[in-house]
Amino acid sequence: MVGIISDEELARQLQQGNEIALETIIARYHSKIFSYIYRMNKNYHSANDVTQEVFIKVCRNIKGYNAEYLFKTWLYTIASNTCKDYLKSAYVQKTIPGFAVADNIRDYEDTPEEFLQKQDEREAIIEVLNQLGDIHREVIVLRFYEDLKLEEIALILNIPVGTVKSRLSYGLHTLKRLLKERGGELG
């Protein structure tokens, strides 16, 4: 049975300039990092640019990566910081007041009615997520969508696990309240 090479081993090979390792890392993480960044800044094209920047930083700084630590948390830390820098940048502050409307995604197996219904639900959740503070939204995105453990999120955001837990709890409770306020029935 062929074992799956760990992220840390791939990172070690990447440190030696192995392009196959790079391809494997991209296959594993491109989509994940892209979706994380997309959920944080809501723009398809800027998500692509920021994702590109994240991986360039990874390649440039790979020699400084210590394989004793999880590669995944190192990668997400870079992604989180790059995303924050982008959102703080003068360009975003000037040209994107608030968040842009999310791009439509169409599943071509859906009927037009189903598509519209899904689109409504999607926009509703995006709207309430946008009403959350950045710190709470980020924890929800990392925990729910990126499926990271509380300890990993704590490492990425450099905060105690208890704080991650309280942010997650506060964020979800606020989402529940906001969804109720919108008149939607829950449960």
Add this chain to the structure above:
Amino acid sequence: MDKYQEILGEIDKDENDKEMVAVLNKLSNYTVPEPTVAMTSSLLNNLKTVLRENDTSSNEAPFIKPIDRVAIQKTVDAGSLLSIFRLVKPQMNILTWRFIVTTSLIIFAGIFLTSGDTSLIFLTNGAPILGLLTLFYEHRAQLYGTNEMEASCPYTPAQLAGARIIVTLGYTVIVCLIATGMIALSFSDILINEKILLWNTILAWLAPMVFFLGISLAVSLRLGIGYGCGSAFLIWVMQIVFEQNDFGNRFIQAGLLREMPMVFLVIGLLLIAMHIRYLRNEIDYSQNG
């Protein structure tokens, strides 16, 4: 659903909390577009370029500016003694404030807590230890294996050693002179009574200190500063033990040691001079050409 249970457990909610499950269901409706194959391919190409750039830059031999050895020679040789004094200031920085405060406080506290002859005995025995500690602290870089780095600086090992000896002696002598002043204040006979001259008091601690420094420096030429200071410390312990037993006492009482401080001082100075001379003659790190 396992993920839901896990998250609900983390926020201390029951897995049957229908409202919260509904919130999580709504969250799962938020799907995002996948990056296209073209985007992944373009990203990969860009990254490969970055990776190759990394490799090229790390494989290239680092560009080292050629050293103007003539200029260095001129700078260093321009008054060898002057170069040593120029080195004293940076070498003084090696002694941290924490070290200075701790060691001087121990000496002053010892003088403060003792009186009369006991103060003198404390200072006579404490000065060599203070000297050895300072010498070791000045040379502690050797423990970190920075000899090569030191060797690459334009100053010669002899000049470095000279500067460090000046700092060691300077610091120890200042502390001990202050301690002598403290003794003199409480033991006015030193200044008044001709039998016990101030010079003799100073010589009483200066001679053993210089002697033990000389021993440690001489031994360090072969075994390094750690063993140098260690062996000098051992001799110091043996001397204390010797003074405590009957034979040693009789030896001291017979007055045979009366003239000894000056002898020890001379031996110590000779050993220090030998240390510097050896470094000057034997160790030459300079590379011609």
